[in-house]
Each structure stands twice: as C-alpha cells, then as structure tokens.
Amino acid sequence: MTTKIANTVRQFKNVPCPFCGLCCDDLVVERNGKDGKKLKIAKNGCDLARRGFEAPVAGAVPKIAGKKASFDEAVAAAAAILKNSDRPLFSGMGTDIEGAKAVLQLADGIGGVVDHAASHALFRNFRVMQNSGWMTTTVAEIRNRADLVIFAGTDGVSVSPRFFEKCIWPKKALFTNLQKEREVVFLGRGPSIPSAAKPPRGGKKPTLISYDTKCLAELFGTLRALYHGRRLDAKQAVGVAISDLEKLIEKIKAARYGVIVWASGQIEETFGDLAVQAIAEFIKDINETKRFAGFPLGGGDNALGVAQTCTWQSGFPLRTAFGEGHPVHDPYLLSGRRLLVEGEADALVWTSAFRGDLLPPKRPKDTPCILIGVPGMKVSPGADVYIPVATPGVDHTGSFVRTDSVVALPLRKLRDNDLPSVAEIVGAIETVMRGGA
Numbered sequence: 001m002t003t004k005i006a007n008t009v010r011q012f013k014n015v016p017c018p019f020c021g022l023c024c025d026d027l028v029v030e031r032n033g034k035d036g037k038k039l040k041i042a043k044n045g046c047d048l049a050r051r052g053f054e055a056p057v058a059g060a061v062p063k064i065a066g067k068k069a070s071f072d073e074a075v076a077a078a079a080a081i082l083k084n085s086d087r088p089l090f091s092g093m094g095t096d097i098e099g100a101k102a103v104l105q106l107a108d109g110i111g112g113v114v115d116h117a118a119s120h121a122l123f124r125n126f127r128v129m130q131n132s133g134w135m136t137t138t139v140a141e142i143r144n145r146a147d148l149v150i151f152a153g154t155d156g157v158s159v160s161p162r163f164f165e166k167c168i169w170p171k172k173a174l175f176t177n178l179q180k181e182r183e184v185v186f187l188g189r190g191p192s193i194p195s196a197a198k199p200p201r202g203g204k205k206p207t208l209i210s211y212d213t214k215c216l217a218e219l220f221g222t223l224r225a226l227y228h229g230r231r232l233d234a235k236q237a238v239g240v241a242i243s244d245l246e247k248l249i250e251k252i253k254a255a256r257y258g259v260i261v262w263a264s265g266q267i268e269e270t271f272g273d274l275a276v277q278a279i280a281e282f283i284k285d286i287n288e289t290k291r292f293a294g295f296p297l298g299g300g301d302n303a304l305g306v307a308q309t310c311t312w313q314s315g316f317p318l319r320t321a322f323g324e325g326h327p328v329h330d331p332y333l334l335s336g337r338r339l340l341v342e343g344e345a346d347a348l349v350w351t352s353a354f355r356g357d358l359l360p361p362k363r364p365k366d367t368p369c370i371l372i373g374v375p376g377m378k379v380s381p382g383a384d385v386y387i388p389v390a391t392p393g394v395d396h397t398g399s400f401v402r403t404d405s406v407v408a409l410p411l412r413k414l415r416d417n418d419l420p421s422v423a424e425i426v427g428a429i430e431t432v433m434r435g436g437a
C-alpha cells in the first residue's frame with residue numbers, strides 16, 4: 001500500500017525488510033528528497049534496517065582497476081576475466097532469488113563453483129539435517145504457541161534485532177495471555193540490546209545461565225543425561241552448577257510447547273555442527289513424550305533463499321561446482337573460503353547487494369576479483385572490476401526466504417535507481433561471454 005502524504009513525500013506501508021533473515025513485513029518507509037531517492041523509516045524497523053534503507057546511493061559508478069568506467073566497459077572487462085578463468089568462484093551471493101538464478105546460470109555455463117558467504121554457518125545446520133534429521137518450527141509457531149523459549153549460545157537480537165518484538169513478546173498473537181506466561185532462558189549470553197529483550201508489563205523476567213561458551217555441545221550432552229534421569233557425580237558442568245541445569249530440566253518438563261533457538265554462525269566451537277546435533281537430538285528426546293521444537297536463527301543476505309535456489313536448480317545445496325559438465329557437490333572441498341585460500345579458484349565474483357560490509361576472505365594477489373556490490377563497497381586487495389548494484393526490496397522487486405525457510409517474501413521497489421540488479425549485471429556479462437552485444 002502506498003500513500004502520497006505531501007508533494008515530494010511518498011509513504012509505503014507494510015514494507016518487507018531484506019536486511020536480516022527475519023524479514024519483518026510491517027515497516028513504514030517514506031521516500032523524500034528532490035531526486036526521489038532518499039528513504040527514511042517512519043515506523044517500525046531497527047538500526048540494521050535503518051542502515052540498509054537509508055544508505056546513500058549517489059555517485060556510485062563502475063570501475064576497472066580503480067578507474068571510472070562505463071557500465072558496458074565494466075561488463076566487458078568482467079567477461080574478459082571470466083573467459084580467461086578455468087575455475088571461477090561465485091561467492092558472497094548476497095542477492096535475491098532472481099539474482100541467485102542468474103549467477104547459477106552463468107556458473108553452470110562456464111564451469112564455476114558457487115558458495116554463499118554464510119555457508120560456514122549454513123552447513124553446520126545442513127550437516128545435522130542431512131545426517132540425523134531435526135524437528136524445527138516457524139516464526140508464527142513461536143509467536144503464537146511457545147510457552148518456553150531457550151536461547152542456546154545466542155541472544156536472538158544480535159542476529160535479528162526485532163526478534164523479541166516480533167516473536168517473543170509481540171503486541172498481538174493468537175493467544176495474548178502467552179505474553180505473560182512465556183518464559184525465556186538465555187544460555188550463555190544475555191541480550192546484547194537489553195531493551196530489545198525487555199518483557200512487557202506483567203511478563204516474566206528472562207533467566208540467564210552462563211556457561212563456557214565454547215562448550216555448547218557438552219552443555220546439551222549434560223542436559224540430555226539429566227533429562228533421562230542419569231545420576232551425575234559432578235557438581236558442575238561447563239561452568240554451570242548441576243542444580244541450575246536440573247531447574248532448567250524442570251522448566252522443560254513443565255512446558256506445553258518449548259523451543260530452543262540457536263544461531264549456528266554464533267556457535268564458538270570449531271565443530272559447531274556437533275553442538276547443533278546435540279541440540280537436535282535433545283529435542284528429539286523430549287518429543288518422545290511432549291511437543292518441543294528447534295529454531296535455527298540466521299538467513300541474513302538471503303542465505304537460505306540462495307541455498308534453496310541452488311538446490312532446486314542443481315539438485316544440491318551450495319558448494320557445488322559445474323566444471324565437469326554436471327553439478328558436483330562437496331561441502332568441504334568446495335568451500336569458497338578454502339578454494340580462495342588454497343588458490344584453487346582462479347577468479348572471484350563476489351556479490352553483495354544488501355550491505356557493504358559483507359567482504360570476501362583474503363585472496364591471493366593474482367586472483368582477479370569482480371565485485372558486484374552496493375554503492376561505496378570496497379574490498380582488499382582492490383577489485384579488478386567493480387559494478388555497483390541495486391538493492392532488492394529497495395531499488396527493485398525480488399524474493400527473499402525467511403529464516404524459518406517456509407516463506408519466500410516478495411520484496412518491493414521503493415524508488416527509481418539507475419543502478420542495475422544482480423540479475424541484470426550477471427545477465428549482461430553472460431551475454432557478452434556468449435558473443436552478444
């Protein structure tokens with residue numbers, strides 16, 4: 001819905017936000033300024049959203065080796081780099097589904113490898129889902145049904161600043177008394193934005209249980225043992241008194257519908273998938289007698305949307321190579337970070353259409369880089385070709401998959417911007433490579 005509130009101000013209501021995986025869809029954004037490009041969040045939103053919607057766009061031009069170039073020249077230079085490459089890596093992949101489809105098509109055509117900047121976190125979850133399965137829930141189920149929410153190694157709000165406002169203590173939910181009944185337990189971290197996790201009047205104050213945050217898997221192993229009534233001689237585990245863990249088990253047993261939230265990108269153990277697996281197995285144990293679910297929080301930069309697109313296009317999740325004439329998936333060998341560090345990719349196409357601080361890992365100096373990034377974005381060492389890109393949900397329409405993987409939200413266009421989308425840039429490079437105009 002759009003409202004014209006003054007000659008030069010246009011107001012957009014119910015705007016979906018693409019700046020984290022929660023994808024809130026209730027923002028009110030105003031477009032102002034003589035050139036019709038300046039945006040301001042008038043209602044709802046958070047600092048992360050403000051940084052995204054209100055980022056300046058003026059003065060962004062393509063560059064070749066740091067020097068200004070036309071769009072066509074930059075596209076031709078990018079195509080030349082890719083023509084000389086045997087194994088280009090397409091990563092970053094901060095883009096909408098339409099952009100991801102274009103990147104996949106180009107990678108498929110020229111034998112590239114695709115990976116997302118967030119794959120390290122994504123694959124901790126995927127490995128558990130693939131190996132032993134899990135039971136997870138949705139944003140709506142947490143909001144409307146959970147009476148106990150345990151945050152395991154995350155505070156929720158450092159990943160999605162409005163998580164508490166939207167899911168834990170929302171003003172409106174199916175059963176409003178849940179607002180007062182709902183119990184929150186933080187394992188390891190208190191809220192990094194205390195006001196964002198403040199209970200409403202009459203709501204229960206969250207409990208904080210601090211533990212050695214490198215031992216999430218061990219903590220859940222202990223909880224599983226206690227849940228099954230095993231006797232532990234130790235007085236404490238991973239820095240927590242056993243009596244405190246026993247109290248938590250009592251809460252879990254008393255809950256009607258509990259949820260454990262984790263953010264795999266924030267797990268501090270090297271083998272974070274073991275921690276995810278310990279949580280997932282604990283949830284399965286509890287489900288033998290009652291309802292309990294997990295909630296993997298993340299999905300920023302449309303990581304889940306890009307992973308889903310790769311899966312439906314190729315049959316595999318990310319970390320997939322197309323150099324053999326058919327897709328080959330390897331979650332370890334085809335890690336984009338590993339390919340760059342080991343010098344196994346001979347060109348990098350790094351895409352970041354949502355934010356300027358999604359940066360690639362250090363690459364060898366002789367690995368050329370094509371940067372498709374938001375205005376003002378810089379990488380080190382500098383990009384051989386830089387093409388400024390429009391942001392989906394701000395400058396053009398698109399689709400974004402929410403953190404619970406069950407909804408692909410349609411993103412809106414809020415202003416006219418001369419910048420092209422990821423799909424347009426990648427499509428133009430592909431056309432040149434095929435010998436077109």
Ligand code: SF4
Nearest residue numbers: 017020023024046162
């Ligand atoms: S919490 Fe995330 S989706 Fe919601 S407004 Fe903030 S950045 Fe946007």
